Amino acid sequence: MSKLVISSTIAQYRAFMDYRYQAYKIELTQLLQQLKNFGLLFLVVLGSAMLGMILLLFLGLGKIIDSSEAPQYGAQMAWLYLLLQSVMLSAMKSAIKNSQQRLFQHTIVRSTWLTCMDIKLLLLSNAWLLASAVIALDLTFTQWLRAPHFILFMLLQFGLGVLCLYKPRALIYGLGFTAVLVLLPINITPLVYHSSFIVLFALSMLLPVFLLNDRLSVNSLFTFWLSFFIQHCWVLVWRVALLLCVFMATTTLLLERADLAAIFSVLALAFIVLFTSSLQFDCGKLHDKYSLFFQANNQQRWFFISQFIPSCLFFFITLLSYLLFVAKIGGLLLSLGVVWCAVQLYIAQKKPAHYALAWMVITGLLLALIA
Template identity: 85%
Template sequence: MSNLGIKLVMAQYRAFMEYRYQAYKIELTQLLLQLKNFGLLFLVILGSAMLGMILLLFLGLGKIIDSSDAPQYGAQMAWLYLLLQSVMLSAMKSAIKNNQQRFFQRTIVRSNWLKLMDIKLLFLSNGWLLASAVIALDLTLSQWLRAPHFVLFMLLQFGLGVLCLYKPRALIYGLVFTAILVLLPINIVPLAYHCGFIILFALSIFLPAFSLSDRLSVNSLSTFWLSFFLQHSWILVWRVALLLCVFMAVTTLLNERNDLAAIFSVVAVAFIVLFTSSLQFDCGKLRDKYALFFQLNNQQRLFFISQFIPSCLFFFISMLSYLMFVANIQWLLLSLSVVWCTLQLYIAKKKPAHYALVWMITTGGLLAALT
C-alpha cells in the first residue's frame, strides 16, 4: 500500500474513532440522566459517599493482594470485585458498543475496527481495572513476587470485560461456578484460586445457552411475577450486587473497627431497606400496565397485593443473608427495619417523590437514636 493509501486509511480510522467516542459520550450522558431521574437519592447519598467508596475500593484491592494469611477471604473479595465490575460494564455495554448504530457501522467499516474501538472504550470504562493498574504500578518487585495471583486477577478483569461485551451468558455461568468455588470449605493458596477462576470462566464459554423463561408457563400470579423477573433480571442483579458490596464493606470495616459495630449495623440495614423497597417502583409500573387485564379476570385485588410481595421477599432474604454471613443485629433495630421497609413501600406507592427524603431522615434518626 502506498503512503497516500496508508494516510487515507489512518484518516478514516481517526474519523471513525472520533465518531465512536462522541456516540459513547452521548449514550453515557443519557444513562446518567436515567439515574438522575430515579430521584435525588443516588445523587445525594451515593454521591456524597463516593470518596468513602473509592477508599474501600483500594482497601479491598489491598486485601486481594495480601491474602496469603486468608486466601479464601481474598478470593471472595476478588470474586466480589469481578461481580461488581461485570454489573457496571453491563450497564455501560450499550454505550461501549454503540448498539443503536451497530448495524450501520458494519456497513461502513471492517469488523476488526469495530472490535478495536470496543476494546478501547472498554478500557476507558473499566474503573475497576484502572484502579488495579494504579495499585500495580505502586508495587515493588518483592511485593510482586509475594502476590503473583494479582497478575491473574488483572487478566481476569480484562477478560471478563470482553466476555461482558461478547459472551454475557458465559459471564453469568462463570460467576455462578466461581461463587461455588470461593464458598467451598477448602484451603488453597491465592494463586490456585485465581487459576481456578480462569479455568471455570474458560469452560463457561463452551456451555450451551439455557433460558428458563422460554420453558415457563404463565398460568398464575406467582408464575407471572417469576416470568417478569426472569425476563428483566437486571433490576435484581444490580441490587444484589450492590448489597453484596455493602456486606463485604461492612465485613471489612468490622475487622478494622469492631467498636463501631452499632453504626455499621444501622448503615447496613439502611441500604438493605433502600435496595429492597425500591424494587416497588418496578413492580408498581408493571401493576399499572396490567391492571386492566387482571380486573377483567376478577383478580384486581390479588394483583394489587401481589405487587408488594417481591420487595418483601427480597427484604427478608437480604436480612437473613446479612445475619447468617456478616453480623448479628440488635432485636430493636431488626424490628424497626421491618417497620421501616413497610413505610418505604407505602411511600414508594403513595408518595414516590418523598421516598428519598423519608429514607434519609429515617437513616439519620436511627443513627442518632441507636448509636
C-alpha cells in the same frame, strides 16, 4: 500498499474513532440522566458516599493483594470485585458498543475496526481495572513476587470485560461457578484460586445457552411475576451486587473497628431497606401496565397485593443472609427494620417523590439515637 492508501486508511480510522467516541459520550450522558431522574436517591445518597466508596475500593484491592494469610477471604473479595465490575460494564455496554448504530457500522467499516474500538472504550470505561493498574504501578518487585495472583486478577478483569461485551451468558455461568468455589471450605493458595477462576470462566464459554423463560407457562400470578424477573433480571442483579458490596464492606469495617458495630449495623440495615424496598418502583410500574387486564379477569385485588410480595421476599432473604453470613442485629433494631421497610414500601407506592427523603430522615434519626 502506497503511502496515499495508508494515509487514507489512517484518516478513515481516526474519523471512525471520533464518531464512536462522540456516540459513547452521548449515551453515557443519557445513562447518567436516567440515574438523575430516579430522584434524590442516587444524587444525594450514593453521591455523598462516593469518597468512602473509593477508599473502600482501594482497601479491598489491598486485601486481594495481601491475601496469603486469608486466601479464601481474598478470593471472595476478588469475586465481589469481578461481580461489581460486570454489573457496571453491563450498564455501560450499550454505550461501549454503540449498539443502536451497530448494524450501520458493519456496513461502513471492517469488523476488526469495531472490535478495536470496543476494546479501547472498554479499557476507558473499566474503572475497576484502572484502579488495579494504579495499585500495580505502585508495587515493588519484591511485592510482586509475594503476590503473583494479582497479575491473574488483572487478566480476569480484562477478560471478563470482553465476556461482558460478547458472551454475557458465559459471564453469568462463570460468576455462578466461581461463587461456589469461593464458598467451599477448602484451603488453597491465592494463586490456585485465581487460576481456577480462569479455568471456570473458560469452561463457561463452552456451555450451551439455556433459556428458562421459553419453557415457562404463564398461567398464574406466581408465574407472571417469575416471568417478569427472568426477562428483566437486571432489576435484581444490580441490587444484589450492591448488597454484596454492603455485606463485604461491613465485614471489613467490623474487622477494623469492632467498637463501632452498632453504627455499622444501622448503616447496613439502612442500605438493605433502601435496595430491597426500591424494587417496588419496578413492580409498581408493571402493576400499572397490566391492571386493566387483571381487572377484566376479576383478579385486580390479588394482583394489587402481589406487587408488594417480591420486595418483601427480597428484604427478608437479604436480611436473613446478613444475619447468617455477616453479623447479628439486635432484636429492637431488627423489628424497627421490618417496620421501616413497610413504611418505605408504602411511600414508594403513595408518595414516590418523598421516598429518598424519608429514607434519609429515618437513617439519620436511628444514627442519632445510637450515637
